[in-house]
Amino acid sequence: MxxxxxxxxxxxxxxxxxxxxxxxxxxxxxxxxxxxxxxxxxxxxxxxxxxxxxxxxxxxxxxxxxxxVRVHCPQCGCEQLADSIQCLCCSVCGTLSPEITQxxxxxxxxxxxxxxxxx
CATH class of the missing domain: 3.30.2320.50 (hypothetical protein PF0899 fold)
Incomplete structure (x- = not known):
């Protein structure tokens, strides 16, 4: 623990x-x-x-x-909430976003x- x-x-x-x-x-x-x-x-x-x-x-x-969890989306160019912590994708366009900002x-x-x- x-x-x-x-x-x-x-x-x-x-x-x-x-x-x-x-x-x-x-x-x-x-x-x-x-x-x-x-x-x-x-x-x-x-x-x-x-x-x-x-x-x-x-x-x-x-x-x-x-x-x-927030990610920077390379497609949208903005910061979005991730769909989930298992799938770090932009919640707007669904693009995989490897850059975690929060x-x-x-x-x-x-x-x-x-x-x-x-x-």
Whole structure:
């Protein structure tokens, strides 16, 4: 289950960012996950909940945006959604489109942080 190692990396990234911002509390981490990334979102969510225990992210939420597969069509010359991940063809003209422009990503795109209260 490689989702656990991915979840741990996300936590490391968020903890590092929290420390650079004066130990701000991490409320949420936003990800973009492409359908061709090889990551199962539900497994990543479960792994994140397990890995976040006893860290600065113990109460943080993982918000995932599912990214569809887009291809650049050599026939139409534009970017289109692929018919499916099994057939990377232009959804307009049906031409096989080997250039994937979206759908492989796995990236942290934002974090919601809250300053720690000083007592």
């Amino acid at each position: 490689h989702e656990l190692s991915i979840a741990m990396s996300i936590i490391d990234i968020a903890c590092e960012e929290s420390r650079t911002r004066g130990d701000a509390r991490v409320i949420a981490v936003h990800l973009k996950i492409g359908r061709m990334s090889g990551v199962v979102s539900e497994a990543l969510l479960s792994a994140f909940e397990l890995a976040r225990e006893d860290t600065l992210l113990a109460a943080a939420e993982l918000k995932i945006e599912d990214m569809p 759908g492989c990503e796995l990236e942290v795109v934002a974090m919601e942080l809250e300053p720690m209260e000083v007592v």
